[in-house]
Amino acid sequence: MASYVNFNIDLFCNRSDYKIECYGEDFLMLRNQLLQCSSKTQQACYTRKTGEKGCARLEFCSRPGWKCCYKDRCNALS
Numbered sequence: 001m002a003s004y005v006n007f008n009i010d011l012f013c014n015r016s017d018y019k020i021e022c023y024g025e026d027f028l029m030l031r032n033q034l035l036q037c038s039s040k041t042q043q044a045c046y047t048r049k050t051g052e053k054g055c056a057r058l059e060f061c062s063r064p065g066w067k068c069c070y071k072d073r074c075n076a077l078s
Contacts, residue, residue: 018042021072025053034073044068047078 016038022045024035030053037043037055047053049065053075061068069075 016040020045020055020070022046022055023053023073023075024055025051027052030054032076044070045073045075047075053078 017040019036019038020043022035022037024030024033032053035055039057042058043055044058044061045053046056046060046066046068048067056066056068058068060066067078069078
């Protein structure tokens, strides 16, 4: 019984309510790599003026220089 309860708690704690696929790019490691982002809070795909791409929480979308979109792989051509 105890292992069953622990298993259910682990499933609940590791649950990701939101998922989105975005392209990621930075100046060090990533070059248009497909990212599978999951979180308990909603995320968006973004492209910054610097060319950086990825996924981020929605509050970042209101920052200057950030362009966000909300469907899988939508930042491919940004």
